[in-house]
Amino acid sequence: MMTHHDAVSVIRTKRDGHVLSGAQIDWVIDAYTRGHVADEQMSALAMAILLRGMNRDEISRWTAAMIASGERMDFSGLRRPTVDKHSTGGVGDKITLPLAPLVAACGAAVPQLSGRGLGHTGGTLDKMEAIPGWRAALSTGELLSQLDSVGATICAAGAGLAPADKKLYALRDVTGTVESIALIASSIMSKKIAEGTSALVLDVKCGSGAFMKDAEDARELARTMVDLGNDAGVRTVALLTDMDTPLGLTAGNALEVRESVEVLAGGGPPDVVELTLELAREMLSAVGMSDIDPADVLADGRAMDVWRRMIEAQGGDPGAELPVAQDTEVVVAPRSGVLSELDAMAVGLAAWRLGAGRQRQGEPVQAGAGVEWHASVGDRVERGQKIFTLHTDTPERIPAALAALDGGWEIGESGERRPLVMARVG
Amino acid sequence: MMTHHDAVSVIRTKRDGHVLSGAQIDWVIDAYTRGHVADEQMSALAMAILLRGMNRDEISRWTAAMIASGERMDFSGLRRPTVDKHSTGGVGDKITLPLAPLVAACGAAVPQLSGRGLGHTGGTLDKMEAIPGWRAALSTGELLSQLDSVGATICAAGAGLAPADKKLYALRDVTGTVESIALIASSIMSKKIAEGTSALVLDVKCGSGAFMKDAEDARELARTMVDLGNDAGVRTVALLTDMDTPLGLTAGNALEVRESVEVLAGGGPPDVVELTLELAREMLSAVGMSDIDPADVLADGRAMDVWRRMIEAQGGDPGAELPVAQDTEVVVAPRSGVLSELDAMAVGLAAWRLGAGRQRQGEPVQAGAGVEWHASVGDRVERGQKIFTLHTDTPERIPAALAALDGGWEIGESGERRPLVMARVG
Numbered sequence: 106m107m108t109h110h111d112a113v114s115v116i117r118t119k120r121d122g123h124v125l126s127g128a129q130i131d132w133v134i135d136a137y138t139r140g141h142v143a144d145e146q147m148s149a150l151a152m153a154i155l156l157r158g159m160n161r162d163e164i165s166r167w168t169a170a171m172i173a174s175g176e177r178m179d180f181s182g183l184r185r186p187t188v189d190k191h192s193t194g195g196v197g198d199k200i201t202l203p204l205a206p207l208v209a210a211c212g213a214a215v216p217q218l219s220g221r222g223l224g225h226t227g228g229t230l231d232k233m234e235a236i237p238g239w240r241a242a243l244s245t246g247e248l249l250s251q252l253d254s255v256g257a258t259i260c261a262a263g264a265g266l267a268p269a270d271k272k273l274y275a276l277r278d279v280t281g282t283v284e285s286i287a288l289i290a291s292s293i294m295s296k297k298i299a300e301g302t303s304a305l306v307l308d309v310k311c312g313s314g315a316f317m318k319d320a321e322d323a324r325e326l327a328r329t330m331v332d333l334g335n336d337a338g339v340r341t342v343a344l345l346t347d348m349d350t351p352l353g354l355t356a357g358n359a360l361e362v363r364e365s366v367e368v369l370a371g372g373g374p375p376d377v378v379e380l381t382l383e384l385a386r387e388m389l390s391a392v393g394m395s396d397i398d399p400a401d402v403l404a405d406g407r408a409m410d411v412w413r414r415m416i417e418a419q420g421g422d423p424g425a426e427l428p429v430a431q432d433t434e435v436v437v438a439p440r441s442g443v444l445s446e447l448d449a450m451a452v453g454l455a456a457w458r459l460g461a462g463r464q465r466q467g468e469p470v471q472a473g474a475g476v477e478w479h480a481s482v483g484d485r486v487e488r489g490q491k492i493f494t495l496h497t498d499t500p501e502r503i504p505a506a507l508a509a510l511d512g513g514w515e516i517g518e519s520g521e522r523r524p525l526v527m528a529r530v531g
Numbered sequence: 532m533m534t535h536h537d538a539v540s541v542i543r544t545k546r547d548g549h550v551l552s553g554a555q556i557d558w559v560i561d562a563y564t565r566g567h568v569a570d571e572q573m574s575a576l577a578m579a580i581l582l583r584g585m586n587r588d589e590i591s592r593w594t595a596a597m598i599a600s601g602e603r604m605d606f607s608g609l610r611r612p613t614v615d616k617h618s619t620g621g622v623g624d625k626i627t628l629p630l631a632p633l634v635a636a637c638g639a640a641v642p643q644l645s646g647r648g649l650g651h652t653g654g655t656l657d658k659m660e661a662i663p664g665w666r667a668a669l670s671t672g673e674l675l676s677q678l679d680s681v682g683a684t685i686c687a688a689g690a691g692l693a694p695a696d697k698k699l700y701a702l703r704d705v706t707g708t709v710e711s712i713a714l715i716a717s718s719i720m721s722k723k724i725a726e727g728t729s730a731l732v733l734d735v736k737c738g739s740g741a742f743m744k745d746a747e748d749a750r751e752l753a754r755t756m757v758d759l760g761n762d763a764g765v766r767t768v769a770l771l772t773d774m775d776t777p778l779g780l781t782a783g784n785a786l787e788v789r790e791s792v793e794v795l796a797g798g799g800p801p802d803v804v805e806l807t808l809e810l811a812r813e814m815l816s817a818v819g820m821s822d823i824d825p826a827d828v829l830a831d832g833r834a835m836d837v838w839r840r841m842i843e844a845q846g847g848d849p850g851a852e853l854p855v856a857q858d859t860e861v862v863v864a865p866r867s868g869v870l871s872e873l874d875a876m877a878v879g880l881a882a883w884r885l886g887a888g889r890q891r892q893g894e895p896v897q898a899g900a901g902v903e904w905h906a907s908v909g910d911r912v913e914r915g916q917k918i919f920t921l922h923t924d925t926p927e928r929i930p931a932a933l934a935a936l937d938g939g940w941e942i943g944e945s946g947e948r949r950p951l952v953m954a955r956v957g
Contacts, residue, residue, distance in 0.1 A: 116707030
């Protein structure tokens with residue numbers, strides 16, 4: 106009876122526009138984690154938070170309570186400083202793949218705990234699992250040992266970090282309560298602070314293919330997360346980056362691994378290279394290593410060496426052939442001109458429908474599926490030239506993917522992408 | 532997957548302040564009734580409705596969908612016109628008990644489907660069950676037969692009427708989503724319209740002991756329900772009545788039966804008599820019988836005759852001794868003066884804590900428990916005179932009841948209750 110009365114009183118407090126006390130927040134997160142507050146109570150509270158908001162103190166306490174729901178990791182025994190990167194998720198966003206080994210090659214330790222995809226944005230672990238033999242799960246001992254020897258990991262977050270967040274995230278997904286800056290910020294930051302990194306660079310995506318369509322919302326999310334990190338002793342900065350247009354030239358699991366390897370080999374699409382280097386500089390600066398130029402470390406092959414060792418340490422074969430989808434479909438330019446628009450959401454949905462993403466948690470994804478585009482915004486294209494290649498093992502999904510692309514790209518007189526890095530919040 | 536996506540899209544529509552379509556409302560109520568929309572999804576939607584509101588068309592469709600979730604009753608075969616009364620719930624509100632037999636004695640049929648209490652306001656069925664032998668459950672056949680022969684019933688609503696409302700009401704109770712005018716109005720009116728009454732008089736309580744503390748909210752609730760009823764072909768009017776102060780001189784199950792019998796015998800507290808007659812006049816007027824003066828029918832004993840027959844038809848003994856609580860505690864006036872305040876919420880909480888009400892659905896209540904007060908607001912009292920008698924079978928609860936009363940009454944220089952009937956909405 107206590108439980109029922111307390112949950113209702115916490116819900117009513119926020120519903121009526123008041124500030125939740127620290128004790129209310131601590132109690133509700135703990136009771137929800139233990140199953141004493143029911144899902145239907147937490148979803149009502151989440152909706153009240155979404156519509157009423159939380160102030161900085163409330164968000165900070167909410168985050169701390171989610172951290173306290175589980176264990177914390179400790180990297181203080183490593184000989185290198187730790188620095189991590191988190192992206193709020195975008196289409197074609199494979200930056201983690203070249204970035205983690207690059208920053209490790211510069212001398213920092215990068216404990217990149219990552220997630221799987223849900224919906225139109227791909228998941229880093231899904232991409233890495235396209236590499237034959239590679240496994241996402243590391244024990245804490247293996248993680249520490251690999252950070253010490255190789256300097257970088259890309260691996261699954263253990264179930265012990267912020268279990269309240271895992272439960273709440275799954276609930277928000279089915280109750281229309283995802284799009285709250287307070288809840289998004291506390292979800293991301295609780296995992297990153299619990300992880301124990303000493304510094305963190307956030308890539309907050311903004312545009313059609315991102316959670317945050319609007320630059321003001323993206324800036325508020327960035328500011329909220331930067332404050333949460335710094336308040337918790339994690340040196341945190343954020344870049345707001347463009348996600349109206351997808352990154353690079355591919356969206357899909359094996360397709361994006363291939364593109365990442367091209368970047369590590371000194372090539373790859375210029376926007377992927379640019380963002381990788383910008384984020385690497387921020388990460389190095391956050392741990393006092395701004396004297397090192399990551400462009401040199403990328404150019405001379407040291408980042409590629411770390412990539413190979415990182416793959417091998419997790420059972421993968423960096424030299425193996427990557428999976429290829431069974432079927433392809435080509436879309437050509439109906440006329441000559443300049444690619445004036447390429448919409449990130451359209452490309453992301455098409456890749457998702459081709460099988461690169463999942464509709465429900467736990468579903469398998471197709472390693473080879475996805476979308477390749479053969480021109481970037483601003484490129485000259487000729488009538489009949491290939492614009493897209495769709496890849497899938499399930500060709501019956503091609504019409505749905507074509508429908509997603511329809512209206513999402515345009516050939517006009519001219520076109521220019523907005524600056525990749527739109528702002529810095531630090 | 533359809534289900535999940537649809538529930539989220541309905542939630543998002545209301546969350547973002549848009550109007551729900553008729554198809555969305557029909558789908559979500561039906562799917563929730565069948566268990567295809569989960570409790571955590573419906574509670575998020577209920578919170579969004581509470582904070583964003585629904586317009587008249589949405590509330591009307593929501594009500595219709597709840598009616599369509601179950602069966603409808605049909606009183607059109609009766610020889611008398613049917614008219615029902617519903618109160619939004621108050622402390623000491625025993626009006627249904629004398630009113631139903633009174634209006635039946637005037638010639639109408641009163642199918643008073645009632646509920647049990649939860650929280651500080653008592654339930655009509657709990658009160659009636661203090662009468663030895665009386666049973667609340669009637670089959671539809673028994674109900675029709677009793678309306679035909681006796682003219683009045685007070686009985687439990689069958690599980691078949693508006694099952695969506697039953698499920699939603701229990702959910703709202705534990706998720707802080709009770710206090711929405713749209714949801715309260717549609718909950719009450721779905722049951723009353725499904726019941727099949729041809730006319731309905733609403734007693735919308737307003738004040739400290741009511742759901743609606745504020746007269747403006749009470750008026751909006753009344754207006755919303757009157758519109759819903761009339762739109763559905765049920766002739767509906769509402770009285771806004773005072774609930775800053777409790778009705779009559781008792782709150783508790785057997786205590787209120789005793790007071791009701793006093794009214795039927797031609798005595799009883801003046802406010803209970805006044806409200807009973809006001810509501811009877813509205814009910815008779817709503818079915819074209821305003822030529823009959825219920826005061827005559829109360830005075831000459833015909834209402835008491837119907838009361839006795841109504842009790843007997845449901846297995847009760849109208850002449851039996853009513854249960855009496857094992858323990859009593861008296862509170863006396865600390866000084867002489869005029870009772871200037873008597874707070875309905877304080878009295879209701881005290882009666883609840885003494886055992887007259889329940890904390891969870893399904894709990895038993897004490898038939899004899901409750902609060903008697905020996906003076907009304909405006910009455911002269913002398914130092915040492917009894918002000919309250921508390922009744923309970925569980926004397927360990929007396930301190931909690933005294934604490935509830937503390938500060939809820941005052942002896943001053945003068946005092947006057949505000950008018951019992953504050954407004955009429957028709």
